[in-house]
Amino acid sequence: MTTMFSKRFVAVGLIVLSGCFSADGAKDQNENWNLPKVVEATASDKTKVKYREVKDALPIRKTKYMIRVPENWNGTLLNDLDYCKKADSYMSMLLLEKGYALSGTVRRPDRGQSYDPAHEAHDFICIFDIFESTFGKPKRIIQLGCSGGGTVTLSMVEKYSDRIDGGIAACAATSQWMANMHLDGLFVMQSLIAPELPIVDLVDYENQKLEALGEKWKVAIDEAQQTPEGRARIALAITIGQWPAWGGRGEAPVIKPDPTNVRALQESMCHSMAMLLPNSRTKGTTMLERAGRGQLRSNVGLDYAELFENGNTHYKAAVKSLYQEAGIRIEDDLKTINAAPRIKSDPAAIKYWSALGRTHVGEPKVPLLRIHTSGDGLVYPVLTQGYEELVRQKGYSDLFRSAYVDNWGHCMFSTGEWLASIETVMQRLDSGVWPDTDPASMNERAKQLEPLSKTRFFDFPGVEQFNRAWVPTVNDYMGTQE
Known part of the structure; x- marks a missing residue:
């Protein structure tokens, strides 16, 4: 992972802060800033995994967040837009048991009126700063998430890749x-x-x-x-x-x-x-x-x-x-x-969605795996195919892979399918080469990691060609198109 963001502001069509505070601590920048309290906890379910926990609201937008770091931390942090909601789920506890640190937020209540993936990305940057100042710098950070969590993952791997090492975007949309x-x-x-x-x-x-x-x-x-x-x-x-x-x-x-x-x-x-x-x-x-x-x-x-x-x-x-x-x-x-x-x-709407972090241009800067359910009637699965076509045109195919799960519904992945996806990106980061991502290999990986879980990776038929890939022009970005 590369160095932390600068302490300066960075302009990306809107003002986006580079971070919450420096790795040297916050008191030298803001005497009113206090790091959140770390709580020692033990899971109450079958795993009995011991972990340290931080639960608080971020200093800038007051977005609620949570961090959990297990005793046997393997150095990898998995960050998810929706982590707070599923922190006590079977899969989250299993990941803690396997040594992963986990972090993320809860979706903001004003999201329906003022949705902004770029702001969500900045929330993550704040979490990374808090994590590093509290628990130390992770060896690697993998951004992941489903639906809106997948959407902001695409933003992270394209525009904020100096803060993460890889991404998994599930059932993600480009607005x-x-x-x-x-x-x-x-x-x-x-x-x-x-x-x-x-x-x-x-x-x-x-x-x-x-x-x-x-x-x-x-x-x-x-x-x-x-x-x-x-x-x-x-x-x-x-x-x-x-x-x-x-x-x-x-x-x-x-x-x-x-x-x-x-x-x-x-x-x-x-x-x-x-x-x-x-x-x-x-x-x-x-x-x-x-x-x-x-x-x-x-x-x-x-x-x-x-x-x-x-x-x-x-x-x-x-x-x-x-x-x-x-x-x-x-x-x-x-x-x-x-x-x-x-x-x-x-033009005003196009300008808004042309800003960096709000749209996607097919240029992942770190390894990215996109997964999608084939029966997703909310976020259409061919969006993944369209992104892959654009990635190929832009020359970023070495950093991208996709996999499809033959299941009905939006974000309806099994624990095994998620674990296989995480392991796939981990192997890519460890070796610098993608492991096989064909359906048979993904299913085998899932079965090895979670033998009783459903495994439904398959060859997605797709369309002849995706119709609606769009990359903003300078005029779109400036709001000056005819």
């Missing part, structure tokens, strides 16, 4: 990419099924108004699903948006459809569609636009016929079969979509 994917599917639905229902400019909608809009969209989708034409168009929207057909909302894991069974695949697509309609629960895009204070999504200049061709092979085959069954021409519908008035993003 602008996901927002535009969300737009594409809804734009198809609006163009072909419900032109009177809005899909953008929803930032100022209260939850009650969003729910009412969501109900109208649900009625439109339900009615469309009752006709051959509507079923074909729902499948077209999922395929163009590159949304997963598997991953819709449910109380229990939804059955994975056979991709060669057109009827089962289309029904699963309709089920997934319900998760993406505008309402108070599909808050991801709304959260992004509230933070950026403007319309983030855009489809100016896109050819939706090209976007369709880039889709999943099985999905495209199903769409063509459904259109043939309905007796309508897909070419005519694609012309209708392409002729519809386009949506332009707000």
Whole structure:
């Protein structure tokens, strides 16, 4: 790991502090700063692992955090956005028993209105400073996390890599990419099924108004699903948006459809569609636009016929079969979509999400493993494929690997799958060479580490080409694009 940040401020489109205090201690910088109290503790579960604990709020944003260091610390610190919430979980205790120190935060209550991965990254830098001043400098730090924790992990490995040694990003999103994917599917639905229902400019909608809009969209989708034409168009929207057909909302894991069974695949697509309609629960895009204070999504200049061709092979085959069954021409519908008035993003929102640490540009500076569940209907799994394509273009492939788990749901990984991912990055850091990350090797690694755990790494089919990779230009960053 490289040297600590400078004591000076660093400008990255917003003011981001380089650290909370120096390695020499805080009193020489701020007489009011006191290091948190270290508590000796013993786990109450079966492991009985002994550890030292710090639990407090960070000095700048008052974000709650926790650090635990076991007696048999192996020198590695694992840092996670959501650690506080799962500190007493089986996996966290198992990692302590294995000698890992663990740290992280709890998500801030104002996150839905002022989401900022760059600020979350700075919280981590504060934690690292506190850790070093309290327990000593780790031999290595691995940043990891799921969902928003995966998103900020990508920011850390790209922009704050001098403070970490590796990263594991699980079910991670890049905000602008996901927002535009969300737009594409809804734009198809609006163009072909419900032109009177809005899909953008929803930032100022209260939850009650969003729910009412969501109900109208649900009625439109339900009615469309009752006709051959509507079923074909729902499948077209999922395929163009590159949304997963598997991953819709449910109380229990939804059955994975056979991709060669057109009827089962289309029904699963309709089920997934319900998760993406505008309402108070599909808050991801709304959260992004509230933070950026403007319309983030855009489809100016896109050819939706090209976007369709880039889709999943099985999905495209199903769409063509459904259109043939309905007796309508897909070419005519694609012309209708392409002729519809386009949506332009707000320069202020683009400027906000162009800032360093808030977006991702495919340039990991330390070893990074991305893992994703294939049935994730909240953060689409092809985002990982799109990032890998960009990493390859930028020439960073040696620092990147990806692996997919064949399971329904968002962040639904087993303990064995997590342990295999951590071990994979550890081996890469130890040797300088990636171990095999093919599904068979990942499953074997997981079984060795946690024999009774499920292991479901598999070859993810993906799409022909990811549609929505985006890297900000200088004009985007300055908010001066035409």
